[in-house]
Amino acid sequence: MSKTVEFYFDLGSPATYLAYTQLPKICERTGSQLTYIPILLGGVFKATGNASPATVPAKGRYMFQDLDRYAKRYGVPLKFNPHFPINTLMLMRAVTGMQLRHPERFATFIDCLFKALWVDGRNLDEPATVAAVLTENGFDPNEVLTLTADEHIKAALKDNTEKAVQRGVFGAPSMFVDNQLFFGQDRLDFVVEALG
Template identity: 45%
Template sequence: MTKTIDFYYDYISIASYLAWTQLEGISKRTGASVHYKPILLGGVFNACNNISPITIPAKWAWVKKDIQRYADHYGVPYHLNSHFPFSTVNAMRGALWAQANDQLDAYNQAMFTAAWIDGKDLSAKPVLEEVLNSAGFDAAVVMDAITLPDVKTALIDATQAATARGVFGAPSMFVGDELFFGQDRLEWVEKALC
């Protein structure tokens, strides 16, 4: 039986970035393949009547420390983006374009790095174009694609499919039908694959 992780994520999610940094190692250790599922976290929150931790001052103060604690634990670069929260609608549409064109790995690398290492404002189209060009993409092609009705609808559909499956935040990971929420649940994801 093939082992898989369905990974639901949005570049706005710091925890999605941290989980993403660990997925390759989990995949190698378990032999599982990762199915990347780009979604719009804001759409998930709206559908589930959920809110971001940033809206609760005491929780946000704790989350910022916990995220740094995990980044240090994983030994990965991380800087809280001064533009946070920023819109990722265009970046996530681009992820679906990249997925359809077999370029999602490079695209994920570019977007997560831009957001959580380089501190780029992904909501600004000129910044997004610069990130794309720097990563070897043709920004004009991607920026044109994200305006297409099919691409816009694809992101809405992917987000609705995620909430229908039980996703209420990001990152969310499924091993079979079992949902694991949050980058701090990766240990349980790995155990479920063994």
């Protein structure tokens, strides 16, 4: 029976972007299922007392150097976003809405947003930039905006975030295999072992 990787993610985390580039390949190689669970990282931080490593200047500088090393190892593009940190509330509501209402377009949707943030360095704090990115990728910005205002979708993102905290999630990316938590894109080798 195939195993599942539950992937708790927020677009605003560069480490999550790197995990996102690798997990589909890992799951394909191991015959595993990948389940995407959108969360609001700010809500996780607030609930757990955690904070972004970037809030400690020396740690932040190191983190981005380290992420760059991993991007080179993985053979994927990564550019430090000059607008970091990004408030991802509306983006993650949109992601949740797309997953619930248009699952057939979900992968393309998160692809274009991850690329805009962590390859193109675009400012997704600005509604006009978000609208431009969506339009360029074949999405209707007004339709997406409607999703972000839907009370059911707002509640789903909040519920995902609360359940993540209850399971022990304190940051992103977080992955579960057989209820075992793995935190960070630099722990993917342990995810592979757990899938074996």
